[in-house]
């Protein structure tokens with residue numbers, strides 16, 4: 001099938017390449033010329049495992065191309081819209097400027113029976129508001145939220161755990177759902193749940209899934225706070241409650257919390273939208289989820305300060321990690337960088353390292369010192385702070401090796417990912433989050 005993908009960022013570039021990899025002919029459109037140039041050369045403009053390979057293959061096969069010219073979407077059966085929906089500058093709500101601009105740009109090139117499939121994460125009610133803007137063209141709007149996880153985006157796109165499509169009432173909507181079944185044929189054929197519903201449910205599935213995940217993380221981080229004042233250990237607690245199949249152990253890792261381009265802004269936008277709907281109280285807890293999350297970053301900083309007896313100024317601190325999570329170079333709302341910036345603000349001599357995210361980090365926080373080499377960051381450090389769970393820090397860094405480089409023996413484990421016993425045995429003053 002001929003498909004177009006409008007917006008080629010973390011979602012769209014992966015979607016375009018993944019759709020080409022399953023045999024479709026895809027044109028990706030973005031307003032960012034540099035991104036389009038890189039993608040057209042088959043180069044991934046950001047780090048995402050497996051993306052470079054399918055991009056190269058797609059471009060070489062001629063099935064995948066990228067352009068800044070919206071007119072080239074003409075003739076595509078489905079137009080996926082995956083532009084950004086960031087938090088508004090002056091509030092918590094989602095900024096829909098890019099979505100509206102994408103629809104405005106797309107409208108002149110739509111034909112009757114085209115399907116426009118919104119993928120961006122939007123406030124409930126957005127699809128119903130946008131549908132009339134394209135109805136005159138005869139195209140049909142569906143909402144097909146995306147659940148990919150950065151770091152596993154290719155796999156999640158090619159083989160998602162469910163597909164959700166919000167359609168308008170009537171035959172045209174049913175037909176559009178059928179078209180999407182054909183687009184996602186390999187997944188549909190293998191029995192992946194394909195849920196056809198109305199616009200509002202489809203939009204809400206996405207934001208409620210993120211709200212649930214954020215709540216689960218903040219729940220265990222709240223338990224970490226209680227553990228800290230009672231001498232309990234949150235990791236043992238998480239293991240124990242996680243054995244209950246109704247609870248489950250995943251997403252119960254206490255630490256410096258969630259970040260990235262989705263969870264933080266999505267829960268804020270959800271709370272803002274609920275308030276607009278006069279139903280703010282239903283998700284008022286999300287404000288607390290957000291507050292707990294941000295407190296844990298401050299707590300990691302506090303642990304460093306305590307371990308250094310309050311004297312952080314001028315101390316050399318190695319910050320291991322800048323990306324909001326491993327297997328990604330995404331630093332949007334990264335807890336890791338937030339911790340680094342806060343320590344720098346206290347006068348520490350901070351050096352940040354990360355295997356993939358340094359270019360992005362440098363651009364946003366030029367005031368920090370960076371090094372590509374983990375061991376250079378560790379050299380002469382008075383304290384070590386692990387804030388992104390790359391294997392390079394979690395599994396491949398022995399406490400003895402770290403001790404051979406660092407000056408001090410303080411390690412703060414912002415992700416509870418290090419082997420605490422091994423670090424203590426090697427003479428380190430180990431401090432985890434919510435752990436004795």
Ligand code: NAD
Pocket residue numbers: 006007008009010011012029030031032035082083084085098101102105119120121122146147148149150261262
């Ligand atoms: P992003 O900022 O990486 O990408 C957005 C892209 O859209 C950019 O390349 C930008 O240049 C482009 N763009 C903006 N306006 C445009 C226009 N008018 N025409 C064409 N292109 C335009 O953002 P992202 O992380 O890919 O997220 C996109 C959407 O997907 C958001 O709503 C996000 O919440 C949602 N989402 C993201 C993920 C994820 O893991 N990143 C997962 C699920 C859902």
